[in-house]
Amino acid sequence: MENEPCKLAERYLANSEIEPVSDLLPRGSAPFYIPRRCIEALFADKVTGVKLEGIFLCPCHGCVQDGGPVGDRSTQFNELKEKELRAEYAAIFALLIYVHRPGLIRIFQQHGLKLHGTEYLHEGDFDRLKEKIRGQPRKETIIDLASLKKKVLRYQYSFLVRTLKPYFDLKVIPAKELLPIKENETPKGQGSFAKVHCFEFQDDDYRSKEFGRVTKFARKVFMNGEASSSAKEWYNLQGLSKATNHQHLMPALGAYWHGDIFFILQEEADMSLHDYLSRGEGEIYKSNDLWRQVQGLAEGINTLHNLYQGTKIAYHQDLKPANILIVRGVMKIADFGLLEFKPVLPDEPGSTGVVSSHNTGYYAPPRQGHYTRKDDIWSLACIISELATADIQGRDEIPKYRAARIASGQRGRDTPAFFLGTSVKNQVLDKHRQLQRMIQVQEPTGQDETTSVFQRKFYTAAFFALLNSMFRHDDSSGSLLAVPGQVLIPDAGKVAETLETFRKEAMSTPLLNVQGGTTGSSSQRDAEIAEDLAISMDKILSKFQDTLSKKEEERLGRVNLANIKQYLANLQAKQRSERRQQGLKRLSPFLEAFEHFEELLRKFCVPDTFMAFIWVDHQEALNQIVDVYGEVGRQQPFHTKYDELLRTQPDITQIISAGYSDIIQLHAVALKIFKQRCGFRNL
Incomplete structure (x- = not known):
């Protein structure tokens, strides 16, 4: 009968089938699977008209034939058996239902035949069904055992599906698994x-929690016959993953042999830097954010270059926009297939024995005897040159810049490479001079005032001198890095450090807001405090911002005191209506104290950006740790106390920065806790 419990359960499972969507699964892989949640729902009595006990005690002819009379089975259906059927025996019970043999579940339980974890059945396991039970010969005879065995071994991969996890070591997945x-x-x-x-x-x-917030994945599937290339890239990624966890180096989540298919797993990027520059994809970075990311790239390269300092040299050898991925606004160096860990040459500690080659295409350095760290610096300079062009003139200028580099060969045309012979092309140096004149003489079109001010302070002669020195060019304008008679090429660490200095200096000037109408030493001291304070607090804020996603940073950066007061009023009203815990007035000391702190900052700078990250609307966090925030507020000095400190303490900058740092650290801890425990849904 079609309405028997086992038939209803069988139809439910058949209707729950899902086929993987991929053209890159090995031959023989299971064509469909039954989701674990569907099996759990079936045995949790959540399917209309079907209950676990009803399936176990099904009175149909087939179930009686395989499992015995209903009366005998009813004595077996106790709390322990029920618990087993909903847990470790759930998958095999669902499979027996699917192949029309659910009555055999008691025998499978007696012999410990189950699908659990990653334990699949093998042909030899079915020999247990012929063995004696507790020393007594078997009374039951399993009808058509050979056919049953064939079906179970075939369909088991559809009922027990592996949860994919990240691995440090190579993981082998049998071809039959999906x-x-x-x-x-x-x-x-x-x-x-x-x-x-x-x-x-x-x-x-089937996505392991060990992947964290990664929900979109990219797998690099190597072509047949490329075993050596795939092995090398995985070796490099494995070494990097164990040696460092740098934010701007794209990690590997694992490497897998799935049948005859080898792939390396990573998080899916939103786009590559090539997509950003050449195709105009993604939102335009603000100048400060852009150069913070480039600084991070330089730091990442420096990490590579110094992993095995003194014994081996690690260099990338394939730096180009296509190999820089953007993940949630963070630029990450990727594609380490050409990364090398080579012994240092005894007569040249900065060089390896690998012959230099044009692996990076147009971003490659001039060919020389051996590849050095300076070759990675050249490629980074190419990327920085195009980024500066896009930042000042817009991304539409990139094709024109490349066209200009093409028209530079002896026959009138060349590749878009940045060098001719062994030197940087004149078109590249001309572009840098054009950008410098443009930024100093007039404001770039389409930029807001804050960005324009930042750019005028950032794109100085010193910036372009640094860039030209990365191209091994002796800038006649006089770089601080220049050495008479030779070009001092900065290493990646120096590039990162110098970019940070330029960025912080560019950030400090627009924040100055020294009150007019004062003269003498007081005005001078205020200016000095303003300068030092802007740099110090920006450093604190930048460190905190680096822990945020781009979406979180944008949202938190818009919060002000009025927002947070309105939010608390709304939350208080909501809790009152739901008769839940209130008492949010405990936050009043915090709000009042840091309102005074904001007034103090206004003496020296425009405080909106800094204070936005103090007025963080943690929502769930604020409601649960109001006592902590209240106590912080009670310990915070009021405006009058700061006025006294201004008159008496020479190191007022350190005092103000310390207060700001403490609350930012508290926010960081709160963010970490509530992302883990509450999911931080609203960020």
Whole structure:
């Protein structure tokens, strides 16, 4: 009968089938799977008209034939058996239902035959069904055991699906197992050795929690016959993952052999820097944010260059916009297939024995005997040159800049490379001079006032001198890095450090807001405090911002005191209406004290940006740790106390910065806690 419990359960499972969406699964892989949540729902009595006990005690002919009379089975259905059927025996019970043999579940339980974790059944396991039970010969005879064995071994991969996890070591997945993924039809990228395919899990149950907030993935699938290339890239990524966890280096989540398919797993990027520059994808970075990211790239390269300092040299050898990925606004160096860890040459500690080659295309350095760290610096300079062009003139200028570099060969045309012979092209140096004149003489079009001021202070002669020195050019304008008679090429650490200095100096000037009408030493001291304070607090704020996603940073940066007071009023009213805990007045000391703090800052700078990250509307966090914030407010000096400190303390900058740092650190801890415990849904 079609309405028997086992038949209803079988139809439910058949209707729950899901087929993976991918053209890159090995031959023989299971064609569909039954989601774990569907099996759990079936045995939790959440399917209309079907209950676990009803399936176990099904009176149909087939269930009686396999499992015995209903009366005998009813004595077996106790609390312990029920718990087993909902846990470690759930998958095998669902499979037996699917192949029309649910009555055999008692025998499978007696012999410990189950699907659990990553434990699949093998042919030899079925020999147990012929063994004696407690020394007594078997009374039951399993009808058509050979056919049953064939079906169970075939369909088990549809009922027990592996939860994919990140691994430091190579993971082998049998070909018959499937990946429960929905993969994009078109590859996101393709190189000489591999294609990059992006996917999401069709069911989040099979995405390990160890992946954290990563929900979109990219797998680099290597072509047949490229075993050496794939092995080398994984070796490099594995070494990097174990040696460092730098924010601007793209980590590998794992490497897997799935049947005859080898792939490396990473988080899917929103785009590459090539997409950003050449195709105009993504929101335009504000100048300060852009150069903070470039500073991070330089720091990442410096990390590579110094992993094994003194014994080996690690260099990337393939730096170009296509190999810099943007993930939630963060630029990350990727594609380490050409990364090298080579012994240092005894006569030249900055060089390896690898012959230099044009692996980076147009961003490659001039060819020389051996590859050095300076070659990575050249490629980084190419990227910085194009980023500066896009920041000042807009991304539409990039094709024109490349066209200008083409028209520089002996026959009138060349590649868009940045060098001719062994030197940087004149068109590159001309572009730098053009950008410098443009930024100093007139405001770039389409920029807001804050950005324009930042750019005028950032793009100085010193900036372009640094950039030209990365191109091994002796800038006649006089760089602080220049040495008479030779070009001092900065290493990646120096580039990062200098960019940070330029950025902080550019940030400090627009924040100055020294009150007019005062003269003499008081005015001078206020100016000095303002300058030092802006730099100090910006450093504190930048460190905190680096822990945020771009979305979080944008949202938190818009909050002000009026917002937070309105939010608290709304929350108080909501709690009152729901008769829940109130008492948010405990936050009053915090709000009052830091309102005074804001008034103090206004003497020396425009405080809106700094204070936005104090008035963070943590929502759940504020409601649960109001006592902590209240106590912080009670310990915070009021405006009158700061006035006294201004008159008596020479190190007032350190005092103000320390107060700001303390509250920012408290916010950072609150963010961390509530992201983990509450999901921080509203950020």
